[in-house]
Amino acid sequence: MPRSGEDARRRLQQATLELFHERGYDATTTAEIAARAGVTERTFFRHFPDKREALFDGEEAFRDALTDAVARAPEGLAPMDALLCAFRSVEPMLERNRPFTEPRQAIIARTPALQERVLTKTAKLIGALSAALSRRGFDDGLAALAAQVGMAALGYAAKAWFDDPGPGLDAHLRRAFDTLHHLSPTIRPQDLNVG
Amino acid sequence: MPRSGEDARRRLQQATLELFHERGYDATTTAEIAARAGVTERTFFRHFPDKREALFDGEEAFRDALTDAVARAPEGLAPMDALLCAFRSVEPMLERNRPFTEPRQAIIARTPALQERVLTKTAKLIGALSAALSRRGFDDGLAALAAQVGMAALGYAAKAWFDDPGPGLDAHLRRAFDTLHHLSPTIRPQDLNVG
Numbered sequence: 001m002p003r004s005g006e007d008a009r010r011r012l013q014q015a016t017l018e019l020f021h022e023r024g025y026d027a028t029t030t031a032e033i034a035a036r037a038g039v040t041e042r043t044f045f046r047h048f049p050d051k052r053e054a055l056f057d058g059e060e061a062f063r064d065a066l067t068d069a070v071a072r073a074p075e076g077l078a079p080m081d082a083l084l085c086a087f088r089s090v091e092p093m094l095e096r097n098r099p100f101t102e103p104r105q106a107i108i109a110r111t112p113a114l115q116e117r118v119l120t121k122t123a124k125l126i127g128a129l130s131a132a133l134s135r136r137g138f139d140d141g142l143a144a145l146a147a148q149v150g151m152a153a154l155g156y157a158a159k160a161w162f163d164d165p166g167p168g169l170d171a172h173l174r175r176a177f178d179t180l181h182h183l184s185p186t187i188r189p190q191d192l193n194v195g
Numbered sequence: 196m197p198r199s200g201e202d203a204r205r206r207l208q209q210a211t212l213e214l215f216h217e218r219g220y221d222a223t224t225t226a227e228i229a230a231r232a233g234v235t236e237r238t239f240f241r242h243f244p245d246k247r248e249a250l251f252d253g254e255e256a257f258r259d260a261l262t263d264a265v266a267r268a269p270e271g272l273a274p275m276d277a278l279l280c281a282f283r284s285v286e287p288m289l290e291r292n293r294p295f296t297e298p299r300q301a302i303i304a305r306t307p308a309l310q311e312r313v314l315t316k317t318a319k320l321i322g323a324l325s326a327a328l329s330r331r332g333f334d335d336g337l338a339a340l341a342a343q344v345g346m347a348a349l350g351y352a353a354k355a356w357f358d359d360p361g362p363g364l365d366a367h368l369r370r371a372f373d374t375l376h377h378l379s380p381t382i383r384p385q386d387l388n389v390g
Contacts, residue, residue: 080378119314141351145371146378148347156340176340183275183341 009047009057011037016054017103025051025111052117055104058097059121063128065090070132079133079146084177086129087154091169094158102162126151153177204242204252206232211249212298220246220306247312250299253292254316258323260285265327274328274341279372281324282349286364289353297357321346348372 015036019028030051034041048054069086077085094101108114126147133143157176161169210231214223225246229239243249264281272280289296303309321342328338352371356364 078378115318116311116315119318120311123310123314141354142374142378145347145351145374148350149344149375149378152340152343152347155343156336159336179337179340180344183273183337183344 005047008037008039008043012039012044012047013054013057013100016051017100017107020055020107020111021103025107025114052113055107055114056117056121059124062090062093063125065093066125067128067132070129071135073136079136079138079142080150080177080180082133082136083129083146083150084173086132087150087157087173088170091173094169098165101158105159105162122151122155149180153180200242203232203234203238207234207239207242208249208252208295211246212295212302215250215302215306216298220302220308247309250302250309251312251316254319257285257288258320260288261320262323262327265324266330268331274331274333274337275345275372275375277328277331278324278341278345279368281327282345282352282368283365286368289364293360300354300357317346317350344375348375 012033015033016028019033019036028051030044031041033051033054034044037044044054048057066086069089070082072089073082073085108118126144129150130140130144130147133146134140138146153176154173156179157169157172160176161167161172164172207228210228211223214228214231223246225239226236228246228249229236232239239249243252261281264284265277268277268280303313321339324345325335325339325342328341329335333341348371349368351374352364352367355370356362356367359367
């Protein structure tokens, strides 16, 4: 795509974010987004299939970057270590996208249709990470479990970082992975008094 | 609902499962489900809003049972211990429903529309468990992380139990929670060589 196409794409994403923020998702039309971005509605549809997707651009690139990083992680790492390594490698990308993803978070929080989209997106990402871990030789079930736990930790870190950018994403990510230890059972299941 | 209503409901669920299995989700109509169950289509719609929901009955009861169990778990437990306690308390319910849920799993695996439904269902369950943990005094973020990790472990255990019922669900559940320890980072993040 020529540079002018990339410019239009970025303006369309920014316009989508602004209008969803100002008017809400349901009340915003693709025509309004195109007008705000200074392009035709036809140009909008050259870039995105619908207004929802304009908010989730770059998802595939992010998934590819993560699965590549899992593949490239040092040999012999435990599943969660390989994931942490991969997450750390995409930190520059996440930092760069923060001006877009941080306000997007608030819009998603109040829009059920977007929450559904996030569920699908997260499930796809978990599936891709799980497959990448399987390719490192881990059992499929274990890989799926690790991918879910890892994504939960990444989400926890991202939320903490949105709320408090000060310490930086890396510090929040390390804290999230440390927190996993404190969640884990400290007593044996057989000692639990099940009512 | 009188007993005959409950009987019809169970027959409708069984007919739904059978027809989705035999013909696939898309090719099955509510009229066919009703005919197989020996009731009218109108009776079908008295019980369920659509054919998809006939496969996910009891979801709310399950969620309530789990959140009640989290609330009733012994005081002072770590988040994951409270969850394990709750999961163990619903084992009889899960064992009882296995003749329905185990074949349902294979149908879901080949039906994208049902997978979407499962994502929503799981997200709701995670939200409810997270809220139940918050009510025990845990920080909201921590509660959400624990709920996600716990549900991942429950899913891992259920899958292993569907594949191999021999050891029983409880053994698979304990194994899943033990497995979480082996996933966790064994080296410090600062030692990871990020490329």
